[in-house]
Amino acid sequence: EVQKHSVHTLVFRSLKRTHDMFVADNAKPIPLDDESHKVKMAVKLRTEYGSVLHMPTLKENMREKGGPATGDPYGHKQYSGNQGQELEYMITGTHPYPPGPGVALTADTKIQRMPSESAAQSLAVALPASQSRLDANRTAAGVGEIYRHAGISERSQPPGMSVAMMEAGGNKNSALVAKKAPTMPKPQWHPPWKLYRVISGHLGWVRCIAVEPGNQWFVTGSADRTIKIWDLASGKLKLSLTGHISTVRGVIVSARSPYLFSCGEDKQVKCWDLEYNKVIRHYHGHLSAVYGLDLHPTIDVLVTCSRDSTARIWDVRTKASVHTLSGHTNAVATVKCQAAEPQIITGSHDTTIRLWDLVAGKTRVTLTNHKKSVRAVILHPRHYTFASGSPDNIKQWKFPDGNFIQNLSGHNAIINTLAVNSDGVLVSGADNGTMHLWDWRTGYNFQRVHAAVQPGSLDSESGIFACVFDQSESRLLTAEADKTIKVYKEDDTATEETHPVSWKPEIIKRKRF
Numbered sequence: 001e002v003q004k005h006s007v008h009t010l011v012f013r014s015l016k017r018t019h020d021m022f023v024a025d026n027a028k029p030i031p032l033d034d035e036s037h038k039v040k041m042a043v044k045l046r047t048e049y050g051s052v053l054h055m056p057t058l059k060e061n062m063r064e065k066g067g068p069a070t071g072d073p074y075g076h077k078q079y080s081g082n083q084g085q086e087l088e089y090m091i092t093g094t095h096p097y098p099p100g101p102g103v104a105l106t107a108d109t110k111i112q113r114m115p116s117e118s119a120a121q122s123l124a125v126a127l128p129a130s131q132s133r134l135d136a137n138r139t140a141a142g143v144g145e146i147y148r149h150a151g152i153s154e155r156s157q158p159p160g161m162s163v164a165m166m167e168a169g170g171n172k173n174s175a176l177v178a179k180k181a182p183t184m185p186k187p188q189w190h191p192p193w194k195l196y197r198v199i200s201g202h203l204g205w206v207r208c209i210a211v212e213p214g215n216q217w218f219v220t221g222s223a224d225r226t227i228k229i230w231d232l233a234s235g236k237l238k239l240s241l242t243g244h245i246s247t248v249r250g251v252i253v254s255a256r257s258p259y260l261f262s263c264g265e266d267k268q269v270k271c272w273d274l275e276y277n278k279v280i281r282h283y284h285g286h287l288s289a290v291y292g293l294d295l296h297p298t299i300d301v302l303v304t305c306s307r308d309s310t311a312r313i314w315d316v317r318t319k320a321s322v323h324t325l326s327g328h329t330n331a332v333a334t335v336k337c338q339a340a341e342p343q344i345i346t347g348s349h350d351t352t353i354r355l356w357d358l359v360a361g362k363t364r365v366t367l368t369n370h371k372k373s374v375r376a377v378i379l380h381p382r383h384y385t386f387a388s389g390s391p392d393n394i395k396q397w398k399f400p401d402g403n404f405i406q407n408l409s410g411h412n413a414i415i416n417t418l419a420v421n422s423d424g425v426l427v428s429g430a431d432n433g434t435m436h437l438w439d440w441r442t443g444y445n446f447q448r449v450h451a452a453v454q455p456g457s458l459d460s461e462s463g464i465f466a467c468v469f470d471q472s473e474s475r476l477l478t479a480e481a482d483k484t485i486k487v488y489k490e491d492d493t494a495t496e497e498t499h500p501v502s503w504k505p506e507i508i509k510r511k512r513f
Contacts, residue, residue, distance in 0.1 A: 187444035191494040197487040206479035213255040215471035221248030250293045263290035305332035323361030333375045347374030378418035389415035408443045421473040433462030453482040
């Protein structure tokens with residue numbers, strides 16, 4: 001009676017039988033057929049190096065090292081050397097490849113050497129007349145000419161290599177010299193920043209912050225629906241303004257008039273007269289929460305951005321909506337203004353940044369390099385450049401066309417805010433409560449800060465929503481999720497010796513995307 005086995009068992013038995021049958025030959029290389037190998041090599045030499053096989057190469061010290069046989073089994077035409085000459089020549093390619101069978105790849109045989117002038121003349125005597133005339137201009141050819149002769153553009157040379165002609169002892173040798181890789185320049189030293197004051201008073205997340213032009217006080221907006229004005233020197237509360245019916249998301253103080261502008265998740269944009277501490281104008285038009293606002297530095301124009309995927313330009317005095325900037329496909333998280341073109345810059349949750357023509361109300365440039373939401377944009381106070389913050393990277397750009405400069409990588413969090421001062425210190429604040437400080441020019445991250453939450457708060461309430469330098473740029477203020485405002489200043493006691501830059505001139509890895 002035949003015992004029945006499962007298919008699984010039968011398959012494995014078959015595998016074992018096959019293995020046992022061929023185990024002796026397992027992993028044994030296939031024997032090489034000499035004739036077919038010679039044919040293969042001859043074809044390879046003709047197809048790949050045929051265009052440069054006519055070029056002579058000085059064969060130095062071949063007699064001591066034992067050269068190849070005079071006959072070429074691959075059937076290539078070789079020119080016999082002049083009998084009266086000490087030097088021998090062989091025809092070879094320009095690649096590190098053996099010129100014939102039995103020649104080892106040594107320093108002499110694998111590097112293409114060009115013959116000296118006298119050697120070239122002696123070879124010309126040995127060559128047939130027509131051949132010598134044809135090759136007269138080729139004997140001292142550079143690698144670039146070889147590539148061109150072969151019908152290959154010089155761009156196809158290996159990346160990172162440059163052709164350098166080196167003259168030594170009357171011989172012209174063409175050598176491939178590696179270019180030095182670009183390295184990051186040494187960053188400017190900046191003193192570290194330290195926390196020196198924590199201001200509490202809001203009953204909800206502090207979402208926005210602005211310092212007035214006179215540097216006497218600053219203003220904050222919060223999820224508790226209030227706007228509070230604080231004394232900058234002492235940190236004491238001066239005034240609370242109520243009127244918004246939802247979270248206040250943006251505040252800014254005008255340098256041209258005694259006005260404070262605010263916006264919030266209640267779709268409202270308000271203008272406050274600080275002489276009477278009352279709302280004197282409303283700007284109606286946004287269809288959803290208003291996330292940010294900015295004032296034009298030279299004309300009476302206010303720009304706001306909203307979750308309705310638009311930014312709006314308002315005439316401050318008449319309250320008229322001058323333009324509606326549409327084009328983004330998701331909420332517009334941040335907006336900035338400047339006097340030079342492009343005068344308006346927006347960053348959106350659709351991952352793009354747009355540079356706008358203020359007069360026409362249309363997009364000039366759309367930057368699509370970011371892969372995640374752009375929640376923060378900051379303009380450099382002196383350079384004609386700006387930075388944008390996203391969870392994938394902080395990127396720097398050049399005006400007016402938004403040319404990419406570099407990535408600042410390492411702040412792996414949702415970046416809510418950016419601030420920069422004239423000294424070239426860029427600050428990025430993130431949703432997880434971390435704050436990174438960077439050297440603007442080199443992109444070097446010279447300090448990382450994660451301040452503790454105020455007592456009574458949960459660790460999860462660690463988050464930075466906004467940060468700004470005061471007008472003197474000696475103080476840094478952050479608006480945080482633990483309902484506080486934290487004030488930082490430079491450490492006056494620090495020197496370059498006590499806090500050295502732990503910088504290495506590493507190879508730059510700058511990606512376009």
